[in-house]
Amino acid sequence: MKKHKQKKSPRDQQIPDAPEQVPVIPLRDTVIFPNTMFPILVGRKATIEAVNTAVEGNKYVLLCAQTDPEEEHPGPDSLHRKGTLAQIIQVLHLPNDLLKVLISGIRIAEADSFDEQESYLTAKISLQEAKSVTMTARLKALIRKTKEGFERLVILNQNLPEEVLLGFEQNYNPENLLYFMASYLDLDIDEKQQILEDPDIENKYRKVLTHLTGELELLAVSNEINEKVQDEIQETQRKFYIQEQIKILQDELDEDGYSDPELARIKEELDKLALPDAARAKANEELERLKKTPAMSPDYSVSRNYLDWILALPWGKYSEDRLDITAVHGALEKDHFGLEKPKERILEYIAVLNLVNKIKGQILCFEGPPGTGKTSLAKSIADAMNRQMVRISLGGVSDEAEIRGHRKTYIGSMPGRIIQAIKKAGTMNPVIILDEIDKLGKDMRGDPSSAVLEVLDPEQNDTFNDHYMDLDFDLSQVMFITTANVAGHIQPALLDRMEVISLHGYLEHDKVEIAKRHLIPRLLSSHGLTPSRVKFKDDAIRTVIRSYTAEAGVRVLEQNLASLCRKVAKLTVKQKKDGKKPSQITINEKRVREFLGVPKYKDRSLEKKDKVGSVNGLAWTSTGGSILQLDVARMFGKNKLILTGKLGDVMKESAQAALTYVRSHTSDLGLSEDFFEKNELHVHIPEGAIPKDGPSAGMGIALAMISLLTDTSVRHDVAVTGEITLRGEVYAVGGLNEKLLAARRKNLSRVIIPKENLPDLEEIPSKVTEGLKITGIDHISESFPFVFRSSVFPGFDGQKDTGNTTAAAGRKKTAGE
């Protein structure tokens, strides 16, 4: 085999002045091969010193790659021993104490030992001998393939300039040629180090060739992707261009410009609509804009959506009202038990509608605890009047745009809920139920109540302006009905425009009737059952009410009855599957417990025993009325009033006021002047986890304190409610109806209420007050004979306050019953 005759390049010759010991330059992220010239950036202090020393001497350095590129101060252990002896050609000083060093690799060298005496490393080196290469056929083939691959890579890869190929001509030596090519490849540092260290030239070429082939494949795939993307872009541009041309040609050919079938359809439908003039002008304007907008443009879908909304609204469509009072009365009776007053009021409303075209300023508001039939009553009205019905829930709405919409320039904008409701109704005169108007919120995004005000105000609502539609819409024929749990929570300006009709909570007897007459028949049919299959016993319904619900309305009752129906349905299906004839099922108390599981509520009937220091108070929340046990206890201590049971500030203050009243009447009550010096009082109102507030427990707390301190028993069948002043006067309270209902449910015999509340009784159905003695008082002392078993307090003449509070002394003290 013939030896390759090497032409010697200048750098290929022997290195006459090669030193034995040279400074070491650690390379973080590269390997520099012999026969290549490379600039490196030097920033580490030790390396800068190594460079300076080399420059002062014969400029030789050993370039060694780091085993761990992250190592900031590499020692001998973190350097590859094999590296490249190189010579520094040029040093440039950069800002920030950096050096740019142009370095020329000369020969592979190995560090025999490292010396750490200086601030930088030096190494004793032995140079790899310059061997002559035997040109085998395999090596020749490898060289040829690698060269070809490299040439293709340079041509395909835009990051490599073609001038690189000129370097080929200066590299006659196969090893130098290999290092030249390897230095341009994107090999990782370990691969480069392996190429440097491998003693076999063929292996070195194989490694480079493998990498080259992979790179070329990758380049081919990415070029293919690029071409495809390019083609697609050109295709879309071409289509767009053609569409534009068609549009222009069509516009020229067609006078109307509606040759696009879609636009022609919109135009035709718009023409058919009974649009008011302003709306028609706006719609035509939008259609013109649509005509000129390319279909690809985002503005196209904005205009298109807007026109779709115009087309979807029921311009000029009205349902014919059925204003026959008897029919409406029949429909209301059919769907709802009781509720005489609200039904009466609704009939009056319809009667007026018979006489006038529209009632101005009469928005009905149904107020009452949840599940008392507010929404369903409103639905019945719509049905009875033959109007469409849509419900909008306002609970938690705090953004004006929800009511009035966003301007159509916003991406994804839509009309507000009112216009959406009209679209859903499909007529201009539906009944719109604005549910939970007392829960309307307010925040920095605007006040939705002002928009609702405009909707409800008959002076303004014939020109309601939705931000999205941006044209006047006539809402004057819409019948708005609002619902609220507590009318007092409705914003005053809104409340002003409403006529509040209160729907109170139901007594147990009413609930049983509602269940029997309405809920059960409805549930049976919706569960595919018949009354002949399922019989509900009254006692069973009562058990559901007492043990599985605690509500003023009947919603939870309905849910529990539905759950019973599901169980029966399952049983029926099972019987059928087993080939048995389904038997009749009677729902009695036992079945209720079996089907509904452990009772959720204990029927905490009040104790039938008189107690000391405990008074029945009456409370009222948006979920109905209830009896609160007002308990006071005394401990040894000094001057302290403890209040527990999650009481709100107002309730805490009324407890303070009650204590002050008692303390300022010690002699009248026969108490020692300094009782509070030796006692602590603890007022607790169960159930402790439920938040409570309001002033109406004040009188009850004062009575409980008096009972405890004077050791007088309180009648167990009496409940009290009233705000107390420091002088013992009793002021009016709210929620009387619900409170009386709670007293009736617990079978109390008497309630003591502020005399100021007596006129409210006229509004309360007689069946709520039936069997209940109601006593109206002005001053707490008037309640003593009714509340205490034996009330002989020294300072009160019987029940008269002869105490030193002049204001109270002047009052009339007859108890109104």
Ligand SMILES: Nc1ncnc2c1ncn2[C@@H]1O[C@H](COP(=O)(O)OP(=O)(O)OP(=O)(O)O)[C@@H](O)[C@H]1O
């Ligand atoms: N007097 C009644 N007669 C017949 N069914 C009734 C009566 N009261 C309530 N219901 C029924 O109770 C269920 C709950 O009523 P609805 O949804 O109208 O309550 P709501 O007062 O609107 O409650 P919320 O305040 O939670 O919205 C409905 O199925 C309704 O038909």
